[in-house]
Amino acid sequence: MAPPIPEATPELTVGVIMAIALFLAVSILLGFLMRKKAKGFEEWLVGHGDLGPLVTGFALVASYLSGWAIFGNAGLGYVYGWSGSWLIGTTCVMGMALCLVIGYRMRRYVALGARTVPEMLRVRFESRLVQALAGLAMIILLIVYSVGQYKAMATVWTITTGTPFYGSLVATAILILVYLAVGGYTGTQWVSGFQGVLLTVVGWALGIATLVWAGGPTKIAESIGTQLFIKPGGAQTEIPLGDYTLPLPPLEGLAFPGVDYIGVTAAIFMFLFMATGFPHNIARFLGARKITKREYWMMLLILIVGGLTPLWIGVVGFSARAVWGGALMVEEYKPMYGDSAAVYASISAGGVPLASLFAASVFAAAVASLAGMVMIMATNITRDLIHNAFPKASPKKLLALTKVMLVPFIAIPLWWTFTSPPPILSEFMAGSAVAQAGIFFFVVGVSMYWKRATKWGATAATVYGLIITFFHPNAYGKLVGLYHWGYWALVLMFGSALVYVLTSLLTKPLPENKLNILFPERNR
Amino acid sequence: MVNLLVEKRRRKLSVKLMSVLIAVVTVCVILVPVIAYFSGGWFAYWGHALLAIFFSVVVVLIRTRYCWEED
Numbered sequence: 001m002a003p004p005i006p007e008a009t010p011e012l013t014v015g016v017i018m019a020i021a022l023f024l025a026v027s028i029l030l031g032f033l034m035r036k037k038a039k040g041f042e043e044w045l046v047g048h049g050d051l052g053p054l055v056t057g058f059a060l061v062a063s064y065l066s067g068w069a070i071f072g073n074a075g076l077g078y079v080y081g082w083s084g085s086w087l088i089g090t091t092c093v094m095g096m097a098l099c100l101v102i103g104y105r106m107r108r109y110v111a112l113g114a115r116t117v118p119e120m121l122r123v124r125f126e127s128r129l130v131q132a133l134a135g136l137a138m139i140i141l142l143i144v145y146s147v148g149q150y151k152a153m154a155t156v157w158t159i160t161t162g163t164p165f166y167g168s169l170v171a172t173a174i175l176i177l178v179y180l181a182v183g184g185y186t187g188t189q190w191v192s193g194f195q196g197v198l199l200t201v202v203g204w205a206l207g208i209a210t211l212v213w214a215g216g217p218t219k220i221a222e223s224i225g226t227q228l229f230i231k232p233g234g235a236q237t238e239i240p241l242g243d244y245t246l247p248l249p250p251l252e253g254l255a256f257p258g259v260d261y262i263g264v265t266a267a268i269f270m271f272l273f274m275a276t277g278f279p280h281n282i283a284r285f286l287g288a289r290k291i292t293k294r295e296y297w298m299m300l301l302i303l304i305v306g307g308l309t310p311l312w313i314g315v316v317g318f319s320a321r322a323v324w325g326g327a328l329m330v331e332e333y334k335p336m337y338g339d340s341a342a343v344y345a346s347i348s349a350g351g352v353p354l355a356s357l358f359a360a361s362v363f364a365a366a367v368a369s370l371a372g373m374v375m376i377m378a379t380n381i382t383r384d385l386i387h388n389a390f391p392k393a394s395p396k397k398l399l400a401l402t403k404v405m406l407v408p409f410i411a412i413p414l415w416w417t418f419t420s421p422p423p424i425l426s427e428f429m430a431g432s433a434v435a436q437a438g439i440f441f442f443v444v445g446v447s448m449y450w451k452r453a454t455k456w457g458a459t460a461a462t463v464y465g466l467i468i469t470f471f472h473p474n475a476y477g478k479l480v481g482l483y484h485w486g487y488w489a490l491v492l493m494f495g496s497a498l499v500y501v502l503t504s505l506l507t508k509p510l511p512e513n514k515l516n517i518l519f520p521e522r523n524r
Numbered sequence: 525m526v527n528l529l530v531e532k533r534r535r536k537l538s539v540k541l542m543s544v545l546i547a548v549v550t551v552c553v554i555l556v557p558v559i560a561y562f563s564g565g566w567f568a569y570w571g572h573a574l575l576a577i578f579f580s581v582v583v584v585l586i587r588t589r590y591c592w593e594e595d
Contacts (some may be wrong), residue, residue, distance in 0.1 A: 082564060090572035091556055097580030101587040221565045244560035244568060264557050272553070293588045300584045304577055311573055 002323050006347040008162035015356035016160040023198070023360045024179065027368070030190045053295040054302070056288045058196030061306030063281045064096060065199045066145070067152030067366035068433075069310040072426030074342035077317025078328065079232075079424055081224045081241025083258035086267040087426050088314035093307035095275035098445075100299060102276050105448045106285035112517070115286065116376075117279040117444060118384040124447050124518060125455035126510060128388050133462050135384030137439060138279050140466065141432045142373045146413035148429035149373075151421055153366040155336045156359045159343040165335060166418060172367065173414050179371050180406060192284070192372075195364045200306045202361040206346055206354060207312025213349035214319035223322035230326035232337045232423040241321075251483040255473035257430065263486030269493055270430065273437035276445040280372055313342065320345040335421040370413075378405035431472045438493035439465035442500045450504075451519050457504030464499045468492040542590045545582050552579040 051059075069089065076084030089095075106120060114120040118138070122131035150172055157168035214220050225242035239246060246258050257263040275281055291299070320328070320341035328338055346358040382402045387393055422428030439462050447453040469492065471477040473485050482488050509515065552575050559575070560568045 082569070085560075085569055085572070090569055091553075091576040091579075093573065093576035094553070094579045097576075097583050100580075101583050101591075105593075217566050225565075242564075244564055261557055261561070264560070268553065268556055293592065296584060296588055300580060304580060307576075308573060311569070314569075 002325075003348050005324060005327060005344050008160055009352075011352050012347065012355060013161045015352040016156075016359040019356035019360035020175075020363050023364055026194060027179070027191045030194060033190075050289045051287045052289060053291050053299040055190060055193040056284055056291075057299040057302030058194075058200075058306065059192035060096070060099070060196070060281065060284045060299075061302065061309075062192040062196035062199060062364075063278070063284055063369070063372070064092075064275055065196070065203075065306070065309060065365055066369040066429075067149040067362065068426045068429045070199050070203060070313055070365040071152040071156070071342055071362045072148065072339060072424070072429065073310050073313040074317035074320065074345065075337070075339035075424055076426050077314040078321045078341035079317075079338035080229070080246055080256070080258060081227065081318070081321065082244050083241070083246035083256075084317065085244065085314065086258045086264050087430055088317075089271050089310050090314075091268060092271050092275070092310055093304055095271045095273065096303045096307045097300060098272060099275035099281060100296075100303060102445045102448065103282045103285040104288070104291075104296075106282060107288055107290070108448075108518070110286050116379060116383060117283050117440075118380065120286075121444065121447070121458065122388075125453075125458060126514065127455040127458075130443075130455050130458050130462075131384050132388050133459060134279075134440075134443065135380035135388075137435075137462050137466055139377045139380050141435050141439075141469070142280075142377050143409070143413055143416070144432035145429055145436075146370055146373050146409075147416050147422065148425040149366040149370040150413055150417040151335075151339065151425045152362055153370075154417070155339050156343050156362045158336065159340055160347075160355065160359055165421075169414060169417055173410055175363070175367055176371050176374065176410055179367055180374070191368070195368055196302075196306055198364055199361050200309050202354075202357050203309035203312050206342075206350065206358055207309075207315040209354060210316045210319035210345050210349045213345070214322045220318050220322040224318060227321065227325060230329040232329060233334070234326075234330040236326075251478075254484040256427065257485050257489070259484075260486065262484065262490070266434075266486040266489035266493070267430075270434050270437050270489060273441035273493060274433045277437035277440040278433075279436070279440055279444070280369075280376055282440075282444060316342050316345050319349075323348075335423065337423055339425055370410075374406055374409045375402075377409045378402045381405050431469070431474070434489045434492055435465055435469040438468075438489075438496040441493075442497050446500070451515050452504055452509055453500070454504045454507040454509050456507040457500045457502075460503040461496045461500035465492060465496045468495060538590060542586060545586050549579050549582050549586075552576075552582070 073088045076087050109120040109123050112123045114123045118131040118134040121134050122128060150169060153172040154165055154168040157163055157171050158165045163171060211217060211220070227241045229237045229239040229241055229246060229248070231237065239248065244258070245260055245264065246256065248256050248259050253259055257267045328340055328344070333340055342358070343355070347355040379402060382398045382405065386401070387398055443458045443461050447458060471480060471482050471488060473483050473488055477483060477488055555575055556572055559571045563571065
């Protein structure tokens with residue numbers, strides 16, 4: 001007989017609060033220690049450029065593992081069965097490895113004065129327009145990405161403390177403010193490195209624990225093979241979950257990436273490009289020191305171990321589905337639905353200790369990512385837009401304005417999640433991920449290696465990518481007949497690439513003497 | 525003169541090897557949906573992870589062996 005779906009207990013609530021408090025304390029301590037070292041705003045952004053492979057590797061893991069990977073993946077496995085694997089990101093290590101081989105060159109731009117990703121673009125193209133546009137694109141896409149983080153943390157808080165979902169959303173916003181106010185974000189790389197270790201250890205432990213709890217891999221596979229897809233709300237369908245594609249009925253169903261192999265192909269390319277395309281990811285190399293070949297391999301090992309964490313969280317979802325069937329898809333669990341699978345499974349499989357650690361991990365992934373994104377968006381406004389337009393603006397005023405801008409960037413995604421929480425958060429976040437992959441993989445990643453790239457190529461690709469983003473099948477795509485997620489994602493990513501290459505080839509690159517500074521002769 | 529010829533041959537060989545490795549990573553990506561279609565279940569799930577690990581080892585090998593850059 002299946003174990004009952006657990007409920008919040010006072011012990012669990014205390015355990016969760018203690019685990020989160022402990023995580024906050026360690027983050028603050030690290031932030032405080034590193035803040036003492038940083039002499040100014042610029043140094044605070046990139047540190048001393050002396051971070052080795054361990055910290056950089058785990059920081060990269062932490063910035064990659066947001067609420068989507070550490071929490072939402074269980075929802076995908078639970079709701080969609082094997083076809084959820086495409087958004088779980090079974091191949092995400094490929095993208096992380098590409099980020100490792102491409103992103104290391106960011107260091108070159110730090111030496112030339114860049115402190116953020118848009119600033120790197122200003123240096124690369126000698127263009128304030130490209131910097132401002134990249135800042136604007138980041139704001140739009142990161143707001144969408146932040147919504148998912150809110151839902152992740154609010155779901156955990158709701159289930160473990162018994163607080164209503166909307167109250168949990170407010171609690172999450174307060175926690176972010178506390179996190180930012182006490183300087184948890186100050187130690188950026190070190191705090192992120194610590195988070196990377198925590199997320200990896202807890203993710204693996206939870207995945208293995210639930211695999212055993214559900215009766216082992218064979219039993220899970222057999223159970224998923226016999227189950228049918230249930231819509232959020234509880235409506236049963238006749239579509240089996242046992243395959244790697246889920247032929248959901250058109251037109252609404254076409255918005256799911258795993259609906260057919262067109263969507264699957266797009267999802268594979270999204271995972272190839274997005275680790276490099278995420279500005280908050282590739283920015284991790286801004287603080288890295290020079291590393292040896294041996295250290296490069298060490299970083300790869302960290303990325304492989306950390307990069308398998310999302311797969312273990314997917315296993316949590318499969319296990320929960322095998323044990324409880326589609327019980328979490330009914331109206332009673334609105335608006336959390338299948339996204340609640342990870343929390344319930346962590347309580348049932350690991351008791352208070354594992355559930356508390358998992359809650360702290362989701363807090364680390366969601367709230368810290370959210371805080372990081374809020375900081376990036378606020379900096380986009382002050383550094384990439386205002387300082388860009390008024391270079392003589394006082395640094396003190398800019399810093400004060402950055403702090404003020406934190407409030408709207410905390411409030412906007414909060415309001416969004418409050419008014420229309422996404423039913424499956426990872427599916428929602430994938431929309432923003434495609435856009436970040438399609439725009440920034442080329443504009444940032446490829447531009448560091450392709451001498452012929454021009455500012456007009458980068459500008460055109462960014463504008464194109466942003467426009468197509470709004471035609472997501474669940475946004476305005478329906479107005480132009482774009483119902484299929486796969487076609488939309490392919491048109492966005494490869495369209496951006498095409499626009500970037502063609503426009504670059506048709507326009508003039510930087511003069512040779514300037515390019516020689518950015519692309520010095522390679523020493524072997 | 526002999527040294528130059530040897531160097532030229534070595535470079536040619538390097539380019540050939542790199543091309544082979546690039547072909548290998550391309551095949552890794554192509555195999556992902558193929559494995560899902562023909563096998564499914566846990567085999568495809570962890571098979572994808574293994575393919576991704578192999579892919580990442582090869583791209584880092586290309587980077588460190590053929591495209592290494594010093595500051």
